[in-house]
Amino acid sequence: MKKTLLTGLLFSASMLALSAPAFAEELKVYISSQHQPQVWRQVLDKFEAANPGTKVTIETGGNTSEAQAQYLNTIMSAKDSSLDVLILDVIRPAQFAAAGWTSPFEGKDMSVYLPAYAEANTVDGKVVALPAFADSMFLYYRKDLLEKYGIEPPKTWDELKAAVKKINGGENNADLQGLSFQGKAIEGAVCTFLLPYWSQGKSLVQNGKLTFDKDAAVKSLKLWKSFVDEGISKKNIAEVATDDTRKEFQAGNVVFAVNWSYAWAQSQGKDSAVVGKVGVTRLPAMAGGDQATCLGGWEWGVSAYSKHQEEAKKLVEYLSSPESSKFMAINGSLLPTYPSLYQDAEVVKAAPWFADAKQVVETAKPRPVTPRYNEVSETIRTTVNAVLAGVMTPEDGATQIESRLKRILR
Amino acid sequence: MTTSTLTTTQRIEKEPPAWTRMLDLSDRALAVLLLAPAAILLSLIIVYPVARLAYTSFFSLSLTSGLPAEFVGLENYQLMIEDPVFWETTWNTVLITLITVPGALVVGMGLALLANLPFRTQWPVRLSLLIPWALPLSFAGLIFAWFFHSEYGVVNDVLNRFGIEGVIWFNSPDLAFAAICLTIIWKTSSFMALIILAGLQTIPRSLYEAADVDGAGRLRQFFEITLPLLKPAIVVALIFRTITALQTFDIPYMMTGGGPGTSTATLAMYIHQNTVSFLDLGYGSALAVVMFLLSMCVTVVYLRIIRTKE
Numbered sequence: 001m002k003k004t005l006l007t008g009l010l011f012s013a014s015m016l017a018l019s020a021p022a023f024a025e026e027l028k029v030y031i032s033s034q035h036q037p038q039v040w041r042q043v044l045d046k047f048e049a050a051n052p053g054t055k056v057t058i059e060t061g062g063n064t065s066e067a068q069a070q071y072l073n074t075i076m077s078a079k080d081s082s083l084d085v086l087i088l089d090v091i092r093p094a095q096f097a098a099a100g101w102t103s104p105f106e107g108k109d110m111s112v113y114l115p116a117y118a119e120a121n122t123v124d125g126k127v128v129a130l131p132a133f134a135d136s137m138f139l140y141y142r143k144d145l146l147e148k149y150g151i152e153p154p155k156t157w158d159e160l161k162a163a164v165k166k167i168n169g170g171e172n173n174a175d176l177q178g179l180s181f182q183g184k185a186i187e188g189a190v191c192t193f194l195l196p197y198w199s200q201g202k203s204l205v206q207n208g209k210l211t212f213d214k215d216a217a218v219k220s221l222k223l224w225k226s227f228v229d230e231g232i233s234k235k236n237i238a239e240v241a242t243d244d245t246r247k248e249f250q251a252g253n254v255v256f257a258v259n260w261s262y263a264w265a266q267s268q269g270k271d272s273a274v275v276g277k278v279g280v281t282r283l284p285a286m287a288g289g290d291q292a293t294c295l296g297g298w299e300w301g302v303s304a305y306s307k308h309q310e311e312a313k314k315l316v317e318y319l320s321s322p323e324s325s326k327f328m329a330i331n332g333s334l335l336p337t338y339p340s341l342y343q344d345a346e347v348v349k350a351a352p353w354f355a356d357a358k359q360v361v362e363t364a365k366p367r368p369v370t371p372r373y374n375e376v377s378e379t380i381r382t383t384v385n386a387v388l389a390g391v392m393t394p395e396d397g398a399t400q401i402e403s404r405l406k407r408i409l410r
Numbered sequence: 411m412t413t414s415t416l417t418t419t420q421r422i423e424k425e426p427p428a429w430t431r432m433l434d435l436s437d438r439a440l441a442v443l444l445l446a447p448a449a450i451l452l453s454l455i456i457v458y459p460v461a462r463l464a465y466t467s468f469f470s471l472s473l474t475s476g477l478p479a480e481f482v483g484l485e486n487y488q489l490m491i492e493d494p495v496f497w498e499t500t501w502n503t504v505l506i507t508l509i510t511v512p513g514a515l516v517v518g519m520g521l522a523l524l525a526n527l528p529f530r531t532q533w534p535v536r537l538s539l540l541i542p543w544a545l546p547l548s549f550a551g552l553i554f555a556w557f558f559h560s561e562y563g564v565v566n567d568v569l570n571r572f573g574i575e576g577v578i579w580f581n582s583p584d585l586a587f588a589a590i591c592l593t594i595i596w597k598t599s600s601f602m603a604l605i606i607l608a609g610l611q612t613i614p615r616s617l618y619e620a621a622d623v624d625g626a627g628r629l630r631q632f633f634e635i636t637l638p639l640l641k642p643a644i645v646v647a648l649i650f651r652t653i654t655a656l657q658t659f660d661i662p663y664m665m666t667g668g669g670p671g672t673s674t675a676t677l678a679m680y681i682h683q684n685t686v687s688f689l690d691l692g693y694g695s696a697l698a699v700v701m702f703l704l705s706m707c708v709t710v711v712y713l714r715i716i717r718t719k720e
Binding site for chain 1: 583
């Protein structure tokens with residue numbers, strides 16, 4: 001009798017001790033540090049409020065897409081279960097799906113999103129991730145300077161060169177750079193190469209097969225090199241990464257800049273020298289070509305090794321909802337993944353140029369979709385970097401890209 | 411008295427300790443038993459991983475392909491021979507070793523001799539010797555990346571003050587390479603200096619006093635006394651430094667990321683890229699096997715040198 005009582009007491013005590021942590025599901029979300037984790041935190045707070053018993057913590061790290069990919073590659077190839085939800089660059093779902101690193105969302109209706117993102121997140125008929133935010137590259141320009149010299153935003157790269165020469169002639173300011181773009185061997189440099197290449201109506205990969213046009217590649221590399229040689233971009237452009245472009249432009253030292261949408265919010269922030277002087281438009285075209293841009297954006301995936309599959313999927317559904325997309329558009333200047341939000345009054349009030357951005361995102365071209373994207377990217381960005389540093393001629397660069405891509409995509 | 415001590419010793423030599431008698435172990439079995447922990451530990455942390463690496467290098471194993479590992483024999487090695495980036499990164503690694511090891515030896519020797527001078531307060535010298543050694547490699551790489559930055563760097567600023575126009579260090583393979591080598595020498599010479607300093611302090615002062623009496627100059631003393639007696643310390647320092655030089659990763663990774671293009675990438679960076687970024691574990695393992703063999707060769711050569719000296 002006494003013994004049973006004691007056992008009963010011990011049993012209930014241990015139940016109490018065990019049940020406390022069992023109530024709260026703890027989810028860990030990986031957000032790269034360049035994606036405003038502090039703003040996403042507010043979205044997570046709302047999720048926590050609506051789902052008592054679930055606690056969400058953020059892990060940050062890696063301020064470039066490559067650094068982040070390296071980190072996630074190590075975590076995922078070790079089958080580590082510590083991360084539940086991951087933010088992924090738009091170029092990664094194919095690789096993650098091939099490696100079996102994300103859990104598919106079965107029966108998810110993707111038609112509510114912009115078509116490009118429905119496509120980017122669907123691999124072999126399976127939805128492998130849900131869109132976090134949309135993006136593409138834009139031409140940022142100094143509205144005040146263009147107005148001062150009576151110049152319209154350029155539609156071609158040649159017009160941009162002429163505009164810079166006119167402004168530089170009048171301003172006579174050695175610190176004012178004509179055009180800032182990404183020449184460092186980072187992910188952004190892949191888009192640097194592709195922008196003028198696509199503008200000539202060429203594609204790089206179709207249905208997994210290389211459709212390389214060497215002539216267009218040489219022209220693309222030559223164009224960027226000419227910006228350096230003609231003094232329109234600074235000589236150390238091979239050192240410039242995406243956020244350097246943002247900082248230079250924000251400091252008022254640049255007339256034109258090629259950048260993603262995130263640069264807008266900070267250019268209108270309190271540390272900016274160009275508040276109210278910034279215009280955003282479509283990237284220029286090659287003479288006789290079309291205006292083309294690079295599709296960006298990031299996605300939310302659920303780790304296949306997460307021990308909280310149900311909760312993690314619920315969280316991703318929320319992060320990828322119209323409500324969250326709108327919140328991030330207003331507070332983080334991240335482009336919405338839902339077509340209707342581009343006309344939303346509150347969104348347009350926060351970022352007026354979003355009203356015209358939908359058309360740009362809709363026509364943006366995706367970078368090659370392949371599980372071996374990291375190798376494709378490395379080939380292109382190191383070559384762009386070598387050409388801009390003057391180590392390699394545009395012709396040799398195009399030859400190198402062609403021979404290496406042939407090996408990767410055979 | 412003497413006899414009694416002798417008998418005690420004899421008794422101990424004749425009979426093994428009580429506990430081995432209890433286990434009934436022969437000398438051979440005892441030796442095996444005592445060596446076993448070290449042997450098991452070494453197998454687990456060195457032999458197994460290296461064997462596993464060599465094994466993986468014969469497989470086509472890429473996590474991005476979604477395919478299971480497949481035995482391909484020497485295919486990875488053949489790909490390597492045809493791969494220009496492999497040759498470029500290997501050459502860069504050898505060049506870095508050939509430049510920075512002697513460079514660090516000369517600078518380290520100078521620092522050690524300086525630290526060995528009879529200063530009244532020795533801690534500032536010793537501390538400044540220790541700081542570069544204690545600094546993590548990637549920090550050193552980041553710091554020097556800023557030093558050599560073409561716009562904000564202190565190196566170009568100093569050059570400008572002397573009326574020399576600054577250069578874009580990381581835009582040229584040669585200059586970028588020079589910047590990396592300078593950084594590595596700065597970072598590693600203090601390790602050299604520490605070992606040489608320890609060697610210096612074992613040299614008796616009396617030898618120099620005798621040399622003074624015999625009328626040998628400072629330079630003669632250095633070459634006739636200091637250098638020969640330092641040889642063992644120098645060889646040890648060289649072995650460690652050469653092997654770490656062959657594994658150079660952090661400093662070029664932080665400073666140039668291998669750029670411009672792939673002109674300053676090292677073999678270790680290429681291995682990291684293939685395994686961590688490209689997830690091509692088969693090819694990455696084959697590259698790592700080559701690096702392992704390279705380090706083995708160097709170690710064997712140095713060990714031979716030491717043995718012939720003895």
